[in-house]
Amino acid sequence: MRFLPFQLPRWPLLGGISLWLAMGTSAAERPVSWYRDLTPIFKRSCNGCHNPNKLKGEVDTSTYAGLLKPGKHGPNFLAGDPAKSLLVEQVSGPEPDMPKDGDPLTPAEVALLTRWIQEGAKDDTPPDAYSTRLKELPTYTSPAVVTSLAVSPDGQWLAVSGYHEVFLLDLPTLTLRGRLLGESPRIESLAFSPDSKSLAVSAGAPARFGELQVWNVAGTNQVHAWKLGTDSLFGVSWSPDGSRLAFGGADKSVRIVALPDGKELIKFDNHSDWIFRTAWTTDGKRLLSGSRDRAMKLINVTDGQFIDDINKLLEPVVSMARHPKEEWAVYGGADGGVRLYRMKENQERTAGNNDVNLVREFERQPGPVQAVAFSPDGSRLAVGGMGGEVRVYQTTDGARVATLGGHGGAVFSVVFTPDGQRILTGGFDGLIRVFSATDGKLTAVLVPVPLAAPRDVVAK
Template sequence: MRIRYALFALAATSFPVSARADEPAKVSYFKDVRPIFQQHCNGCHQPAKPLGGYVMTTHADLLKPGDRGKVGVVAGKPAASHLVEQIKVLNNGKAEMPKGRDPLNPIQIKLVTDWIAQGAVDDTPASARAVVVDASNPPKYSAPPVVTGLAFSPDGKALATTGYHEILVYDTDRYALKARLIGISERVQSIAYSPDGKKLAAVGGAPGRFGEVQVWNPESEKLLISTPVTFDTLYGVSWSPDSKALAFGCSDNTVRAVDATSGKQILQMGTHSDWVLGTVFSQDGLHLVSVGRDMSMKLTEVPTQRFVDNVTSITPGALKGGLMAVDRRPMASSAKVRLWSTVHTLALPKRMQKVPVDTPGAKPNVYDEVIIAGSDGKPRLYKVHREVKREIGDDSNKVREYDAMPGRISTLAFNPEGTKFAAVSSLDGKGEVRVYDANTGSKIVCERVTGPVYAVAWHPGGVVIASAGFDGTVWLHNAATGKLLQSFVVLPKK
């Protein structure tokens, strides 16, 4: 009996409550309507992408007209509200909005309609009224942001960093800020340039509210895609080799992928038992590797969305902690990298052109291999595909382990040739940046790192690595010697 009453009480607090059976329940904008807009509408109706000239990220914007001159929400008058007309399901089972997606369900449509009929009241608590952040009102920093992601453009001319509500893009000549890509996600957890260099992807969101995938044209500073996914922040974005798909991890224990042009989901795999924090595609793009807090690395077939195998050992205790980072070992030939280094080193600032480039000549990797790391601070190299029959307790895909770093490793990345990888870690307010030789295990510790480090990226010439973390400082090191070449702080002036 107690259980029955407890369930009834829980149900009563989960839905709008009506004072009388013959009148609609009182609908809350903050609790009922706003979450619907966040999940289904804000991707195309936000300051960075105001489809139809209509923005839906604030209550005040909802009451304004769009390009057609029709007011979206007319308080007390659903029939006069263009928004209601747009979300109404037509005889063919479709609706004008959300564009290109399934219509809102009848319950959601009724909530929006009833809210407007009841006066479209904004009941957002004072403590939850956020300052508007957009291109006209960019984030203002009282201290440098914690940098969780870095990415060099494929041509080496730009370095992107994460910030609050934005991605900051610096030119690599003087490392001057040249673009601020401001979106609706408070946290930007991970960023990556597409292999063809035409797009820049980001994943993040607002903790406990929504996750978001963003795709930008970094040159025009135009937001191409904003796709809400799940109800929490997203992690570990990666591009398919053909630049057509994006993969990422979710805190609902799934790994997902979307079409990079439409934002439509093309893959969802749910065999992880904890948050998924890192993803990477195989060289041919047919498989996806994911790592998570459940101390496992899993392999998924992309076209069929089929879980294939646990790449790491499934024996309890084989890994000492969750996995946070993964990167695929490139299969580029030494000749290709030598040519790139010769041509593109000239694009570097003059003070860096004389930095010695790694001597090519190492045998290129033939099979897909990935490097992983996480809470125990120990990088491990694995073959992606199993070559022998699984036996209980085996870890046959593992190629080698490397010396542990202090604390947990947040990110690691291979150089373009696949002969070296960089890894960053943090422990007790300190951080470290290392460059490992992937074949011998020898290592170089980069100098003058001042705090916890969460992000690392290789310049495509294989000459320089960038790293950053808690104090917002970006360090540029000589990858061959560990010497600090330059540093700057991510802190926009305006």
């Protein structure tokens, strides 16, 4: 048995006794492991209040690096000296201060913590401990919810969100060509570059990190993966010249980064809630961001300055699309509104009319509108959402020209093919439906996910 020199702690009886008890057990034969022995205890009893997003007392117990940072009242521990370690003091005694509002740690747990500090408080966290990376491609027993679809401007590719990955399909034949496995579990948005050679992915792990990925489409290899902030990123869009990427986030900021180095050019913090979508003006000089705070904000791309809200603030903006020819953008709202606006200053607003940029209000939808998409010539607008139907309108007069049904639940994404012939939809049921854009007929239903059973493209 190892002899452990230790000082008698300054707290009374309980901690001291438990220390002796722990020494009699087999765990005392080897040094205490931070990662194996202690992180499960912190995870269960402490990390709920002490993590990077919720720093009670400015203490982060969720990682070794976090614990190393001093809290509001100084260092959390002094390696080699449990008696001078705040951490030990807080969890010890008959009525320990921590965990607040929870069961105290057991004497054996307190003893482990104490001995770990006594032994030098060493970090033995494995290098990949906090990686959300999968060791191999996921297998699916049912289709994964489709949060996003994108088609390449050259009509060659279809990208479909999966779990931890993006499925890359050949668009003309709808056959799987690649599985783009990245670190983030949640894929939030997809966008092909103007030259169709790259795919940008905004993603993340909620409340942990956001991630921006760039893939080389032809080689199906990841070119960039940048971790940004502590929450998911949404609504990625390419500048018209393909040199920059814009996106929003759950951290309420809009960012623009440069390619290929990922340098942050703009961080815009004028929104008061999550930003779901971004869209550039055709000249690439301005960016529009649509947020749950109900605003579509116009941003000067050169200096990151706020220009104006282009819309009247009526409902959370949950989806947005730019008109391919006019400087117009349409939003889909949380209350079912679908409203088309000019992408310009709202300066001429008066008491009588504070929505001067409104071009057209479309038929109100039966629920939140998660997906809006213009046909390539701008003549049609497809709208989908919680109602499970996709409705197609004429942009010029707002008349409904088709209704695409059969979805098993909410629709989260709608795209037109670049030739304007087909409309693809994806959503809660995990199926991709292909409709004729001319008569609204369902032409194929595709399971993008390789299930245990053979993948089927069902011709109708």
